[in-house]
Amino acid sequence: MNLGIEIGGTKLQLVAGEATTLRHHFRFTVDKSRGAAGILAHIDDTLQQLSEPIQTIGVGFGGPVDTQTGRIATSHQIEGWAGFGLGEWLRQRTSAQRIRVENDANVAALGEALHGAGRAFRQVFYVTLGSGVGGGLVIDGQIYHGMPPGETEIGHLRLDKTGTTLESVCSGWAVDREIREALTNLPPDSILKQVVGSAQTGEARFLREAFDRGDPTAQQIFGRLADDLALGLSHVVHLLHPDVIVLGGGLSLTGEPLRAGVEKRLPAYLMGAFQPGPAVRLAELGENTVPIGALSL
Numbered sequence: 001m002n003l004g005i006e007i008g009g010t011k012l013q014l015v016a017g018e019a020t021t022l023r024h025h026f027r028f029t030v031d032k033s034r035g036a037a038g039i040l041a042h043i044d045d046t047l048q049q050l051s052e053p054i055q056t057i058g059v060g061f062g063g064p065v066d067t068q069t070g071r072i073a074t075s076h077q078i079e080g081w082a083g084f085g086l087g088e089w090l091r092q093r094t095s096a097q098r099i100r101v102e103n104d105a106n107v108a109a110l111g112e113a114l115h116g117a118g119r120a121f122r123q124v125f126y127v128t129l130g131s132g133v134g135g136g137l138v139i140d141g142q143i144y145h146g147m148p149p150g151e152t153e154i155g156h157l158r159l160d161k162t163g164t165t166l167e168s169v170c171s172g173w174a175v176d177r178e179i180r181e182a183l184t185n186l187p188p189d190s191i192l193k194q195v196v197g198s199a200q201t202g203e204a205r206f207l208r209e210a211f212d213r214g215d216p217t218a219q220q221i222f223g224r225l226a227d228d229l230a231l232g233l234s235h236v237v238h239l240l241h242p243d244v245i246v247l248g249g250g251l252s253l254t255g256e257p258l259r260a261g262v263e264k265r266l267p268a269y270l271m272g273a274f275q276p277g278p279a280v281r282l283a284e285l286g287e288n289t290v291p292i293g294a295l296s297l
Contacts, residue, residue: 002057060108109143
């Protein structure tokens with residue numbers, strides 16, 4: 001049996017199967033207060049529920065890793081991971097003959113390149129817009145690797161000299177904060193205020209509904225998000241010029257307004273010879289992008 005694991009800042013998923021055929025699927029919400037230990041406990045409990053021997057394990061981890069050793073460099077969302085030998089930990093608990101630990105954006109890029117929105121293209125750049133922002137590049141079905149512990153960390157690309165990073169303005173948490181701050185100045189009859197209601201976390205999930213109903217604040221936030229993302233992705237185009245850019249992660253579920261906004265704004269940041277830029281697509285595998293990519297390792 002093959003096992004795919006996604007370890008993120010907000011969720012943990014484990015799947016067993018082959019490529020896009022998932023025989024078992026486990027999902028947990030990450031408790032940040034428990035740190036890495038809480039995630040490892042969930043994995044340990046799940047491994048004990050699987051009756052068949054595990055032959056291979058692929059892991060997509062939310063942060064930079066050393067792919068050669070399976071050791072975690074750090075997590076920018078969850079404490080307790082720095083220097084942890086995840087590959088060895090899994091080896092001690094299973095009979096798996098092969099274990100690969102990769103950055104989750106690299107793994108998602110592989111999943112989309114082989115089975116999703118990038119399958120018709122040779123060079124696929126994937127950006128994940130979740131609790132953080134990450135990137136991955138797949139060329140001819142293979143993940144591009146630089147020197148350990150990572151590469152294509154687009155979320156940490158600086159947009160100015162003050163230290164503003166793409167992740168600080170385009171992550172799900174950043175958009176949640178932006179919506180929260182906007183709500184304090186909106187009148188009671190604001191559509192955005194009404195659809196968010198009493199929610200105190202995950203406000204970004206209401207953005208699309210408010211946008212579709214013509215809310216001006218939602219439209220403004222979408223425009224700002226698409227513009228900052230287009231600026232960040234322009235650097236990817238100038239350095240790598242992929243065939244396609246795939247938008248994934250929780251924020252990508254806002255759908256066509258985000259994709260179209262990025263596609264419209266990207267050319268303004270590109271040199272003339274690179275106009276109009278690569279295709280921009282939404283990820284097709286949804287929440288299973290990383291687990292399917294992990295199985296594809």
